[in-house]
Each structure stands twice: as structure tokens, then as C-alpha cells.
Amino acid sequence: MATDTRARMLETTARLLQHRGYHGTPLSDILRESGAPRGSLYFHFPGGKEQLAIEATRAGIEETTSMLREILAAADDPARGARAFVEAAAGIMGESGYTFGCPVAPVILDAHANIPELADLCRRAFEEWTGVLTGAFTQAGILPERASALALLVCASLEGGMLVSRAYRETEPMQTLAIEIESAIRSAMPQHKTRRTLPARR
């Protein structure tokens, strides 16, 4: 029961942070929306709102990393995998009425400068996601430097795509980006180049 309360408080914090940012999420809202009594706040989170934000962000990052790994593992190739990852994010955004977003974007924009542990967490999140993607791209034969640049392109355009989709309240921009991303990665894959420049079956 105690851990239920703790989990519910983290879930509520994550949702409110992604929807309204750090400064837009007062502790009183977290308590009200999670139905947690004020006494349980400092029992579970002696560091208060800062600790809640750090732990909720960490959980969101881990969830995103698992989702990324699973989708890449299930895809035929990493170009298709990156596309599927963007499409999955679009689906979740649409289903949540555009309240779901990246677990790190809002806190980077409005809070991380003042909370060093949150800043570190956000940096490490991008390192981890670009690292996973870079690994998948190099395995598909893309040279490491290019693979790392494309991994950054996937992460950046996904972040920006979620922002644009939220502004429009439409998933269509993300669907379009997903196709462009697949195409950028595919054209960097060696089989693709071979197919293009050496039409062997002619």
C-alpha cells in the first residue's frame, strides 16, 4: 500500500511535469491528483518536489530507453526501427491527448539549470539514447561518426516533432518526420549505396 502511494506520486509527477513543466507543477497539485496525503510526501520523498522530479524523470528515461531497445530489436533494420520508434511516440502522444511528451524536454527548458542532478540526468538520457541508436546504425554498416550524427538527428527531430505535434494537436507531423528519418538513415546504409550505384541485376 505504501509502495502504491509512492508509485502513484511518481506517475502523477511525471505526467504533470511533461504537461506543464517543473515550475508549472506545484506540490499541492501532485498531492491532490495522486490522492496522496501530505504526510506521505516527506515520508517517501524527504527531498520534496526536487526529489520527486528527479525520480520521476529517471523512471521516464528508463522507460523510454527500454522502449527504444525493444523497438530496434524487433525491426528488420535500424532505419525501419528508428521510424517505428518515432511512430510509437506519436501514438502515445495522440492517445494521451498531447499531454504525454519527452520525460526530459520540459525540465531542460524550465528547471535543469537550477537542479544539477536533474541536469546530469537529462544529459545522460541523450547520451544513452544516441548511444543505443549509434550502436544499431554501426551494426548496419554505417561508419561511427556518421552513425552518431544520425542518432542525434533522430533524437533531435523526435524532440522537435513532439513539440510541433503538441502545438498542432496532430500526430501527422511526427508521421511525416518518421518517414524522413527512415530515409536519411537508409541512404547512409552501405547496402543502400551499393544498390544505388551498382545496379547489379540490370
Place this chain on the structure above:
Amino acid sequence: MATDTRARMLETTARLLQHRGYHGTPLSDILRESGAPRGSLYFHFPGGKEQLAIEATRAGIEETTSMLREILAAADDPARGARAFVEAAAGIMGESGYTFGCPVAPVILDAHANIPELADLCRRAFEEWTGVLTGAFTQAGILPERASALALLVCASLEGGMLVSRAYRETEPMQTLAIEIESAIRSAMPQHKTRRTLPARR
């Protein structure tokens, strides 16, 4: 003198919004940092903080649009122009100690849902920027649908790139993205395709 105060209040609002979001920017900070007396707030901005945010966001969008048009007009081709635009944004971010960002990103993340006029403004900003880019790309011979997808890729990866750069406090991710963006646009330009698939001078 009165208009100086007005302009100063808008500049301060823009800077604080980009740095800390809507909810992280209390009116008292805008007054203190702009050195404006409280009396002048409701004289210049009868709508209070909401009006300040709307006008500051509108000014930021116009400035960005002008910068985009100028950079595209000065570039040899739109692939180079889009790259230069991302590099210019990187330069401004670095010079501002990573407090400068997109004029619409923070309000989209934490405020626009509750202020319909701000939401409209953000949507129209993306429409305008992608429209300017789409125009430049079609002029370079890219088909309209692809041109519009690439315009979205530029805007989204620039938004996401600013976010990543802010997390790292480094402009390097944006420099890398600028090159990837140029390459994605160039490979969609017809001259490029012709050069690749029909090596006429062989």
C-alpha cells in the same frame, strides 16, 4: 521614454520565458529585471502577464522569421541556407550562455494549452517557418510534398537540437545537425540526383 519601458518589458519577458518557461516567470521578476515600475505594467499591458507573454512571443516569432528569410536569401542554395540558419541559432545560443532558445518552445511545453491566443500564435509560427522553407526548397526543384516534409525536418531538428544543446551546454550537437540537415536537403535536390544517377561527363 514610455515606449522604452514597454520595449524593455517585452525584451525581459522574452528572455525569461525562453529561459524558464511561462510558469517559471513570475510578473515580479519581469518588473524587477526590466526595472519597470508596477504602475507601468497595466498602463502598457492591461492584460497583464498573459498579454506580455503573447506580445513577447509574437515579437520573437517575427524576429526569427526575418532571420530565416535573410539567411535563405543570402545562401547559394537552400540546403546551405538551412544549414546556416541552424548554425546561426547555435551561435546565438552559445553567446547567450544557453538561455536563448526558441520563442515558442517553452510556452508550448508549459502554457499554451491554457491560453488559446498563445496556442494559435505557436501553430502559426511553425506554419510560417515551414512555409518559408518549403518555398525555398520547391524553388530549388524539390517536389512540394517532399519539400514540406524536409521543411518540417529542419524545424523539428532545430527545436530538438536547441534542447540537446541546452542540456549539454555545448553548440556541437547543433553543428552536427546542421551538416545532417544540409545533406538531407541536398540529396533531395534534382541536380544532386542527376549528378548521382546520370554521370553525364563520363
